[in-house]
Amino acid sequence: MSEITPDLVRHLASLARILVTDQEVEQLAGELGIIVDSVATVTKAVSGDVAATSHPIPMANVYREDVILPSLSQLQALSSAPDSAEGRFKVNAILDED
Amino acid sequence: MTEITSSSAAVLAGLISSKEASSVEITTAFLDRLEKLNPKTNSYLYFNRENSLAQAKRADQQLAEGKTVSPLHGVPIAVKDNLTTTDAPTTAGSKILEGWVPQYDATVVRKLREASMPILGKTNLDEFAMGSSTEFSAYGPSKNPWDLTRIPGGSGGGSSSAIAGHLAPLAIGSDTGGSIRFPAAMTGSVGAKPTYGAVSRYGLIALASSLDQIGPVTNSVMDAALLQDVIGGHDPNDSTSLPNSLGSMVQSVKEADVKGLRVGVVKQLSSDGFQPGVKACFDDTIKKLAAAGAEIIEVDCPSFEYAVAAYYLILPAEASSNLAKFDSVRFGLRVTPDGNPTIENVMAATREQGFGPEVKRRIILGTYALSSGYYDAYYGSAQKVRTLIQQDLAKAFTQADVLLTPTAPTTAFKIGEKVNDPLAMYLNDIATIPANLAGIPGISVPNGLASEDGLPSGVQILAPAMQDGRMYRVASIVEKLYVDQWGASLIARVPDLEAL
Numbered sequence: 001m002s003e004i005t006p007d008l009v010r011h012l013a014s015l016a017r018i019l020v021t022d023q024e025v026e027q028l029a030g031e032l033g034i035i036v037d038s039v040a041t042v043t044k045a046v047s048g049d050v051a052a053t054s055h056p057i058p059m060a061n062v063y064r065e066d067v068i069l070p071s072l073s074q075l076q077a078l079s080s081a082p083d084s085a086e087g088r089f090k091v092n093a094i095l096d097e098d
Numbered sequence: 099m100t101e102i103t104s105s106s107a108a109v110l111a112g113l114i115s116s117k118e119a120s121s122v123e124i125t126t127a128f129l130d131r132l133e134k135l136n137p138k139t140n141s142y143l144y145f146n147r148e149n150s151l152a153q154a155k156r157a158d159q160q161l162a163e164g165k166t167v168s169p170l171h172g173v174p175i176a177v178k179d180n181l182t183t184t185d186a187p188t189t190a191g192s193k194i195l196e197g198w199v200p201q202y203d204a205t206v207v208r209k210l211r212e213a214s215m216p217i218l219g220k221t222n223l224d225e226f227a228m229g230s231s232t233e234f235s236a237y238g239p240s241k242n243p244w245d246l247t248r249i250p251g252g253s254g255g256g257s258s259s260a261i262a263g264h265l266a267p268l269a270i271g272s273d274t275g276g277s278i279r280f281p282a283a284m285t286g287s288v289g290a291k292p293t294y295g296a297v298s299r300y301g302l303i304a305l306a307s308s309l310d311q312i313g314p315v316t317n318s319v320m321d322a323a324l325l326q327d328v329i330g331g332h333d334p335n336d337s338t339s340l341p342n343s344l345g346s347m348v349q350s351v352k353e354a355d356v357k358g359l360r361v362g363v364v365k366q367l368s369s370d371g372f373q374p375g376v377k378a379c380f381d382d383t384i385k386k387l388a389a390a391g392a393e394i395i396e397v398d399c400p401s402f403e404y405a406v407a408a409y410y411l412i413l414p415a416e417a418s419s420n421l422a423k424f425d426s427v428r429f430g431l432r433v434t435p436d437g438n439p440t441i442e443n444v445m446a447a448t449r450e451q452g453f454g455p456e457v458k459r460r461i462i463l464g465t466y467a468l469s470s471g472y473y474d475a476y477y478g479s480a481q482k483v484r485t486l487i488q489q490d491l492a493k494a495f496t497q498a499d500v501l502l503t504p505t506a507p508t509t510a511f512k513i514g515e516k517v518n519d520p521l522a523m524y525l526n527d528i529a530t531i532p533a534n535l536a537g538i539p540g541i542s543v544p545n546g547l548a549s550e551d552g553l554p555s556g557v558q559i560l561a562p563a564m565q566d567g568r569m570y571r572v573a574s575i576v577e578k579l580y581v582d583q584w585g586a587s588l589i590a591r592v593p594d595l596e597a598l
Contacts, residue, residue: 009462016418016465017425017442018458019450031520032463038521039411042479045404045486052481053488055308055338056294056537057563062337076201082432089427092434092441 004033102127104590107173107267107321114161114172121161121172124267125154125216128174132218132265135595139250140240141260143179144186145219150174153216160214168213169348170324175210176266178257179220180227181312182301183207186217190303191225191235191253194424194431194452204301205333206270206312213328218266221256225454226421227272227305229253230280230526233517234456241513242285243592244553248510251281257315258285263595268325269315274305275409276505276530278313279542283505283556286544286588288573289315290322291530293563294537295340297326298333306416307338309409309534317589319543319573323347326566340564350567354574356390361572362397362498367529373508375548379555380504383545386579387502397494397501401486402532408483409531410524411467411476418464421457424449459520488536491562500572501560503529505542509553529558539566541573544588545580554588 006029013020013028020028074087083090102110102124113119129147136142157172177183180190182200189195203211210217224234232240232255240255242248243263250259257269258281271278273291282289290313297312304310314325326347333339363384372380388394426432426448433447453461467476494501507528516522533540542556557576561569581587 004466008466012462012465012469013458014446015469016461017422017445017449018453018461019446020458024458028459028462031459032466034521035410035459035463035524036466039407039476039480042404042407042411042483043475045401045408046479046482050482050485052478053484054481056484056488056535057338057340059295059338064334072201077428079201080198080429082426082430091427092439092444094441096440 004029004036103131103264105267106318107170107316108318108324110173110267111170115166117161121154121157121216122151124172125150125174125218128218128266132260135263135265138241138246138595138598139243139259139263139265140238141221141256141263141265142176142219143189143222143237143256146186149185150216150218157214157216168215168328170268170328171214172216173267174216174218176218176221176257176260176269177207177210178223178254178269178271180223180272180303181207181270182303183217183220186220188220188303189237190227191223191237192452192454192457193236194448196431198429202301205298205335206329207301209329215328221254221260221269223256224253225457226303226417227253227274227277228417228456228460230276230523231516232256233513234454236454239513242510243595244285244510246598247512248553249284249513251284251510253277254281254315258282258287258289261285261287261315261317262589262592267317268321270312270329271315272302272310272312273534274309275413275534276527278315279505279530279540279556279558280526282315282542284510284554286554286592287315287317288319288322288541288543289313290326290541290569291533291539292326292330292566293340293344293539295338296344296539296566297329298336298339300333300335304420306413307420308416309413311534318587319570319577320348320351322541323351323570344564344566347567347570350571351574354571354578356387356392356575359392359572359575360395360498361387361392362395362494362501364402364494364501364503365396365398366400366402367503371507371528372504373548373550375550376504376506376508376555378549379546380557383557383576384502387576390575390579395498397497399487399490399494399532401483401490404483405487405532405535406524406528408480409535411480412484414460414464415467415477416464418461418468421461424452456520484535487532491532491536491538495562500568503558503560505529505556505558509548509551509555533560538563539569541569543573543576545576546588
């Protein structure tokens with residue numbers, strides 16, 4: 001049985017910046033428990049020394065010449081922003097006042 | 099259905115270049131049809147007649163000036179709505195991006211424009227391409243033209259239903275674990291996932307960056323080859339883009355010859371767990387290839403058993419990181435709770451309201467897989483399984499030139515049948531996932547109707563990395579064996595949408 005408890009779901013959701021209701025927490029704990037139990041079989045697949053693959057096609061670092069190419073203007077970059085002011089993205093306070 | 103809308107892209111390109119039909123006429127025929135029938139299939143999330151026709155007009159003007167810029171010049175196309183377009187909203191099937199019009203075109207979209215291919219519209223998908231039925235689209239599921247009560251596959255069910263319903267002659271899909279090939283199998287169309295890096299991912303809204311690949315969804319193998327030739331090639335804007343050309347896929351299709359071909363049948367994907375009718379279609383394909391002169395070899399890929407498990411750790415891990423950018427700051431939805439919320443409260447409320455259930459599930463699962471204490475056991479092991487799968491495939495490809503499997507374990511299921519059972523949904527991709535984990539090319543070609551339900555089945559052809567040409571060559575052989583038997587492609591038997 002997996003260790004996906006409602007408290008763990010709450011913690012993970014807060015790390016992922018997703019607000020969850022109590023009902024969602026209960027449901028997710030059940031669903032994720034089943035999924036985690038199932039995917040945990042990977043731990044049995046590997047024995048001995050096997051290299052990890054993070055990228056399917058072997059590639060070294062990819063470089064290009066350091067030349068300036070056209071890019072988005074400030075106006076374009078801001079055009080889809082929910083809120084902006086003085087040429088910047090505008091957001092709510094980062095720190096709580098308390 | 100007009101003669102135009104039932105024609106292959108290759109035929110349409112011929113009509114245009116011989117001036118028997120204009121791009122405007124052809125584009126108009128598809129627009130007329132999709133405006134009438136999209137309410138039935140929900141294939142398109144967005145289309146704009148005026149814009150598409152303006153592009154068609156430009157294509158015709160070039161032809162009048164004697165300029166043909168590509169082999170598909172003037173042939174219209176549908177684009178999956180997770181590719182950015184500067185002249186159409188791009189939602190990725192999510193409420194969090196509702197109404198967003200990007201500031202740049204995806205490289206593939208730019209290439210379509212440079213090839214003078216009018217874009218008909220943007221097609222539906224599971225939210226951020228997470229799903230195999232389109233039921234997780236925030237804008238409602240697409241319907242399968244073979245039976246409107248059934249799913250057209252996913253995530254690219256908008257593209258597959260548009261192709262099977264003749265609402266577009268060509269479509270673009272993206273495939274992270276089977277999102278091109280599975281929908282193709284569900285709808286009797288052709289869907290190809292090229293080698294990882296063969297087509298630029300620039301402007302594709304990333305799901306899992308080490309797995310995502312863009313490819314064609316079409317009604318024939320030749321059409322898919324034509325389209326891959328247009329969209330493939332190196333792109334400096336995608337650092338994972340392959341530096342060298344893979345050659346012409348069209349040329350490979352033309353060279354199709356079964357002589358000396360060694361066909362591998364993957365032991366782990368040829369017996370248990372497949373619907374009997376799907377299995378029967380697959381056995382028939384193998385029998386046909388053997389009769390045509392191919393050598394059939396059973397190959398052993400023991401690590402495939404762990405492919406789905408590894409995939410559902412790697413994908414959520416990468417997705418949880420990729421989707422962190424939807425934070426209400428630079429674009430997309432912003433939900434501000436009452437009171438005096440901090441930006442963190444705003445982000446959490448926005449993501450709560452903007453993301454659907456499957457996206458939340460996978461982000462939280464990925465956050466778990468990457469968290470300290472679990473990282474080595476889960477994500478680390480999954481990456482090692484990836485190595486084992488590559489090793490299995492490398493060995494199999496010393497024994498056989500290509501590998502064949504059924505594309506999907508079943509035919510199209512009913513809308514609603516699996517939507518509340520995530521694990522059952524994940525198993526739809528059991529045969530397609532290994533190709534993404536290993537980066538190799540795979541294509542689904544229709545191989546009949548399952549006897550128990552009369553719905554399309556597909557056979558998947560896998561080739562080694564960079565050998566996309568070989569994949570197309572064998573796909574063309576398989577397609578021809580069936581067209582010779584049926585006298586037409588499977589898609590010719592799709593029910594008349596207008597009568598449904």
